[in-house]
Amino acid sequence: MNIVGLIVEYNPLHNGHAYHFAEAKSLAEADAVVAVMSGDFLQRGEPAIVSKWARTEMALHLGVDLVLELPVAYAVQPAEWFAHGAVATLEATGVVSHLCFGSEAGALEDLQPLAARLADESAALKAAVAEELATGASYPAAYAAAAARACAGPGGDAAAARALLMQPNNSLGLHYLIALRRLHSGIAPLTVRRRAAGYHDAAPQDAAIASATAVRALLAGAGGLEAAAPYLPPSTTAILAREFAAGRGPVTWDSFAQQLFHRLLLCSPAELATHHEMNEGLEYRIKKLLPQLEEATVTQLLKQLKTKRYTHTKLQRTLLHVLLQHARSALSPAVLAGGPGYLRVLGFNKTGRELLKQMKKTATLPIVTRTAGLNNRHLELDLQASAVYANAMPGHDTNDLFRDYRQPPITI
Amino acid sequence: MNIVGLIVEYNPLHNGHAYHFAEAKSLAEADAVVAVMSGDFLQRGEPAIVSKWARTEMALHLGVDLVLELPVAYAVQPAEWFAHGAVATLEATGVVSHLCFGSEAGALEDLQPLAARLADESAALKAAVAEELATGASYPAAYAAAAARACAGPGGDAAAARALLMQPNNSLGLHYLIALRRLHSGIAPLTVRRRAAGYHDAAPQDAAIASATAVRALLAGAGGLEAAAPYLPPSTTAILAREFAAGRGPVTWDSFAQQLFHRLLLCSPAELATHHEMNEGLEYRIKKLLPQLEEATVTQLLKQLKTKRYTHTKLQRTLLHVLLQHARSALSPAVLAGGPGYLRVLGFNKTGRELLKQMKKTATLPIVTRTAGLNNRHLELDLQASAVYANAMPGHDTNDLFRDYRQPPITI
Numbered sequence: 001m002n003i004v005g006l007i008v009e010y011n012p013l014h015n016g017h018a019y020h021f022a023e024a025k026s027l028a029e030a031d032a033v034v035a036v037m038s039g040d041f042l043q044r045g046e047p048a049i050v051s052k053w054a055r056t057e058m059a060l061h062l063g064v065d066l067v068l069e070l071p072v073a074y075a076v077q078p079a080e081w082f083a084h085g086a087v088a089t090l091e092a093t094g095v096v097s098h099l100c101f102g103s104e105a106g107a108l109e110d111l112q113p114l115a116a117r118l119a120d121e122s123a124a125l126k127a128a129v130a131e132e133l134a135t136g137a138s139y140p141a142a143y144a145a146a147a148a149r150a151c152a153g154p155g156g157d158a159a160a161a162r163a164l165l166m167q168p169n170n171s172l173g174l175h176y177l178i179a180l181r182r183l184h185s186g187i188a189p190l191t192v193r194r195r196a197a198g199y200h201d202a203a204p205q206d207a208a209i210a211s212a213t214a215v216r217a218l219l220a221g222a223g224g225l226e227a228a229a230p231y232l233p234p235s236t237t238a239i240l241a242r243e244f245a246a247g248r249g250p251v252t253w254d255s256f257a258q259q260l261f262h263r264l265l266l267c268s269p270a271e272l273a274t275h276h277e278m279n280e281g282l283e284y285r286i287k288k289l290l291p292q293l294e295e296a297t298v299t300q301l302l303k304q305l306k307t308k309r310y311t312h313t314k315l316q317r318t319l320l321h322v323l324l325q326h327a328r329s330a331l332s333p334a335v336l337a338g339g340p341g342y343l344r345v346l347g348f349n350k351t352g353r354e355l356l357k358q359m360k361k362t363a364t365l366p367i368v369t370r371t372a373g374l375n376n377r378h379l380e381l382d383l384q385a386s387a388v389y390a391n392a393m394p395g396h397d398t399n400d401l402f403r404d405y406r407q408p409p410i411t412i
Numbered sequence: 413m414n415i416v417g418l419i420v421e422y423n424p425l426h427n428g429h430a431y432h433f434a435e436a437k438s439l440a441e442a443d444a445v446v447a448v449m450s451g452d453f454l455q456r457g458e459p460a461i462v463s464k465w466a467r468t469e470m471a472l473h474l475g476v477d478l479v480l481e482l483p484v485a486y487a488v489q490p491a492e493w494f495a496h497g498a499v500a501t502l503e504a505t506g507v508v509s510h511l512c513f514g515s516e517a518g519a520l521e522d523l524q525p526l527a528a529r530l531a532d533e534s535a536a537l538k539a540a541v542a543e544e545l546a547t548g549a550s551y552p553a554a555y556a557a558a559a560a561r562a563c564a565g566p567g568g569d570a571a572a573a574r575a576l577l578m579q580p581n582n583s584l585g586l587h588y589l590i591a592l593r594r595l596h597s598g599i600a601p602l603t604v605r606r607r608a609a610g611y612h613d614a615a616p617q618d619a620a621i622a623s624a625t626a627v628r629a630l631l632a633g634a635g636g637l638e639a640a641a642p643y644l645p646p647s648t649t650a651i652l653a654r655e656f657a658a659g660r661g662p663v664t665w666d667s668f669a670q671q672l673f674h675r676l677l678l679c680s681p682a683e684l685a686t687h688h689e690m691n692e693g694l695e696y697r698i699k700k701l702l703p704q705l706e707e708a709t710v711t712q713l714l715k716q717l718k719t720k721r722y723t724h725t726k727l728q729r730t731l732l733h734v735l736l737q738h739a740r741s742a743l744s745p746a747v748l749a750g751g752p753g754y755l756r757v758l759g760f761n762k763t764g765r766e767l768l769k770q771m772k773k774t775a776t777l778p779i780v781t782r783t784a785g786l787n788n789r790h791l792e793l794d795l796q797a798s799a800v801y802a803n804a805m806p807g808h809d810t811n812d813l814f815r816d817y818r819q820p821p822i823t824i
Contacts (some may be wrong), residue, residue, distance in 0.1 A: 109804055258803055259674040265799040265813070266737045291814040296803070387677040391708070401677070402703040407508045 003355070004028035004098040005187065006035045006064070007083075007176065009406035011048045011216070013058035016194075016209045019208070021062055023192040024100035032065045032351050034096055036089045038075035038210040039382055040229055040251075040389035043082050045316025047256065047389060049216055050249040051118060053403065053410060054239050056347040059234035060412045066352035067410075068093070069344040071333055073378045073384045076320050078139060081336050083175030084182075091185045094362025098188045099180065103173040103338045105164060114161055115177035117150050125150055138311045140171065169194055247395020253298040253316070255392040260298060260323050264290060267322070276321040276331040282310070324385055330377060331350025341376045344368045347410035369409055415767070416440035416510040418447045418476070418501035419495075419588065419601065426650045427469035427622045433474055435604040437576050444763050446508055450487035450802035452663075453736070455494050455729025459668065459801060461628055462661040465819060468759040472824045473647035478764035479822075481756040482507070482812055484797045485743055485790045488732050490551060493748050495587030496594075496698075500751040503597045506774025510600045511747035513588055516579040520589075526573055527589035529562050537562055550723045552583065556820045570809045581606055582643055610770045631662060646674025658778070659807015663708040665728070667804040672710060672735050676702060679734070688733040688743040692725065735795070736797055742789060753788045756780045759822035781821055 004024050025033060037059065039052040048055060056067045073084020090096045103109055104166035104382060116353060118125060128149050148162035164170050177189055210218070210231040218228040225244065229237045243249045264272070264286060272283035284307065298319070305315050321331075329335075343365050348356060357365060362394055368374055383404050388401035400405075416436050422429060437445060449471065451464040460467060468479045486497020502508045517523055530537060540561050544554035560574035576582050589601055594605045622630070622643040630640040637656065655661045676684070676698060684695035697717065705712055711730070717727050734742075741747075755777050760768060771779060780786055783795060795816050802812040811818075 002449065039661050054788060093703050259671055261803050261813070262671040262674075265803060291810070291817060293810045295812045296813055384678050388674050391673050391677060398703070398705045398708045401673070401708055405703060 001030050001032070001095075002030045002097050003032045003034060003095050004030035004100050004190075005093075005096040006033060006100060007086040007090075007172075008035045008059070009038045009042050009212070010049070010055045010058055011038075011042060011212050012050065012219075012232065012240060013055065013062060014210065014212060014215050014231050016211065016231075018062060019209065020100075020102050020192055024190065025063075025100075026102055027190045027192065028098040030098065032355055034061065034066045034068065034090065034093060034352075034355065035059055035064045035088045036068045036070050036242060037346065038070050039072055040041070040386050041072055041076050041320055043075060043077065043079075044313045045076060045148075045318070045320045046253060047251045047392070049219065049251060050243045051251075051389065051393075051403075052346060053407060054243045054248070055104065055412070056410045057239050058233075058236045060347050060349055060410060061239075062233065064352075066348045067219070067346040069346050069382065071340050071378045072324070072343070072381050073336065073340075074340065076324075076326075077331075077336075078314075078315055078317075079172050080178075081365070083172060083179045084336065085340055087176055087179035087185065087187075089343060090367040091180075091183050091187060092340070092343060092363060093355075093359055094364060095358055096187055096207040098190055100190040100192060100211050101169070101173045101176055101178060101319060102194040103191045104167040104168045104194055105170050105173070106191060108177075108189060108191050108372050110164060111170065111177055112189075113172055113375045114147065114151060114164065115181060116373075118147055118174070120176045128189065136309050137336045138309055139314060141273065144171075164359070199383060200316070220252070223286075240395075248390075248393045248400065251389065251392055251394075253302075255394070256323055257296065257298050257390065259388070260301075260319060261296060263322055263325075263357075272322060275318070275326055276328045277314070277318040278328070282318060307324055324381070324388065326381070330381065341378055342366050342368045342374060344382065345409045347412075349412050371405055413443045413444070413446045414440050414505075414509050415507050416442035416602075417505075417508040418445060418512060419498040419502075419584075419749075420447045420469055421450045421454050421460070421624070422467045423450075423454060423458075423624050424462065424631075424644065424652060425467065425474060426622065426624060426627050426643050427645065428623065428643075430474060430604075430645055431621065432514050432604055433476070434510075435613070436510075436602065437475075439598075439602045439604065440510040440512055441809055442510065444767055446458065446478045446480065446502065446505060446764075448480045448482050448498045449758065451484055452484050452798050453484055453488050453732055455487060455489065456493075456725045457488060457730070458665060459663045459804070461631065462652060462655045463801065463805075463815075464561050464798070465760060465815065465822060466655045468646045468822045469651050470645075472759050472822060473651075474645065474763055476764075478625075478760045478767050479662065479758040481758050481794065483752050483754075483756070483790045484736070485748065486752065488729050488738075489738075489743075489748075490729075491587040491724075495591045495689070496583060496748065497752055498771065499588055499591035499597065499599075500595060501755060503592075503599060504755060504775060505771055506775040507770055508599055508775060509818045510602055511588060511592065511593050512602040512604060513581070513585045514606040514815070515581045515585040515603045515605055517582050517585070518603060520601060520603050522576060523586050523589055523603070524601075526563060526576065527586055527593060528561065530559055531584070531590045531593040540706060548721050549725060550721055552578070552723060556583075558607060568697050625733050632664070634795070638806075653695045660725075660802075660805045660812065663801065663804055663806075666716075666737055667709050667806070669708065671800070671804065672713075672731060673702075673708060675734055675737075684734060686739055687730070688738045688740045689726070689730040690733065690740070694730060736793070738793070742793065752777065753777045753790055754780045754786060756791070756794065757821045759824075761824055765823075783817055792816060 038046050059067050070086050074081055125146055129142050129145035132145045144162050144165035147165055148158040151161040152158040215228050215231050263289040269283040269287050272278055289304055302315055387401050390396050413780040452460050471479050481500055482498050486493055527618040537558055540558035541554050544557045556574050556577035559577055563573040592793040627640050627643050681695040681699050684690050701716055714727055799813050802808050
């Protein structure tokens, strides 16, 4: 049986995802699809527009057979750790045969040589990254430059490597390949070229497919859900409509403005510096900037914090760690290198139920379908993240706050 | 020159306060009035309905000549520490000759003998309080019982002492008298009988005077400011109208619901237990109660937390320390016993300006008219408290958030 793994955020699930899903299934000649999905907070350091439960429903309607949650400890991280957590999750199921990801390159041949070099060269690479960072470059730029240097030898093409890595999906894809290598995984990688709109584009450029960023911009605009609907499967549109009507979305960074400012105002620079990713004096920069903000919004804070060195994404993630009270020690490299400690099941269909049965024999991590019982620090972070996410919903009630403790996996 | 000190909260300033003000001035034959006022958070563990700046204006319009802020370290405390901080502030001015407070007893003769006994008996009293607490009594009840036991000897009247202390203004007044004794203060105490509505009453019982609690209930009701206006000086009504129109009030506990729940959801019991007043396993009770709450409101949380042992006030104060991230160590008895470290000037009139000139010679603490410069841990707590208070205002902007850093004393 071929079972293809996807690494997704579905924020929200749109026609581009449906395209990728179909391509992945076909490329892998897959009998089933397992998705590992970020929970309520995402890789770029943002809250999802609707909860992980709503997004799980979207995934199941698309045809995903089993949805697993990527722990927040890995979900809100730079590409390396995000990829490590997601690939390790797929690997730990013991049933996934293929991993299919979108990339700008669209061809594994462009990425595998680079992955081979970078997977093996981690100490030298780290030193090179540190050198590049010392010049004031942002982390992604520093990594791309360091990777290029690593490829500068015989048979390598430094400029091509650098150009490749500056594209965000190539970069993620490369890290999936590296993670597969480092985990000595038997999962076979596949890639699909990303179509149409670029990841960062804010306006739809295609009648049927728009990026998730563009879809969210439409949802936030005057046209709302109606304007976004052409780019969404009908099931996504229906789920979003239901969630918005119930006051469970849309959730944005500014839904957390009061909570974030509250914490930033109360924490001293030394207290801020105890959070994951808060380093290099960024804590002082934030405290100094607060009184000079033009508006007390997260959007404005991010805008005024932005420098060449700190990408928007890095800043968003750092603020998210402050918001979620993520201590540096809880997400140290030593802790993260150990990989996720559980497989949290968010939803499944009939095929997924069969997969879960099979996984009882093959899985190398505990399968969590109810949160009571398993005592795991990262699972606690997931539960806390979901509770504070619900607390920021425009019209939440106490059931929303503690849904994660009560909700069995979604089934369709 | 006679200068009378008042210890106030003015939440909001109403006709009853105006009555007390006139009585105090007359009793003390005072040439000037100095008020020490709680900042944005109050003794009963609540946020003030409008900011300390607006309430300072109310005080100045009433005729108070100089308004000093009671540091939040003392303002949100049981009667003993509240009284200690407030009396020490008045004493440190070096100019206050009298202290006038309202009491149900209305006669110093009823309170002074008790104060004399309790001021001298602190170790034995503490032991007696601990014994009473061990029976499951609330702190105020335990203190009243222990004080009664202390008065049970020759010449004492235990039952009368107990009855006296169960009335909140007597209890505060008694602690003012104790504080004066312990500080060996030369300030002469005076008391005025509290008129009409009891402290805890929620409905006005008099055409002209209603308690602050009753006034706030009217403000929160359908009649709003118009319904409350008969009980307020016109200046208070005008200031409230302006503040509400600008989105700077009314602020209530539920203005902080998201911020409080956010923190309660993220902190483990062990983390909760690091906060001031969070003890006796209350941290576990809170964490256990959260998923069972009928509504995710502070009102509901307080209602469901309430037991015979934990008074509403004690619970409110404890939650406020969590909200404000007040560490137990920052407000330890050893720290508080040292007294306030500064005299923060919130406002003054022409007479107050003269008092301040005089205080340059007489004051035993630094006089703070701008917050820049003085490095004091309790002043930092005041600034943080005001910032997070502003962050909870319905329509705040960044100027509100950092007003405390920029606002010179209010003058009229």
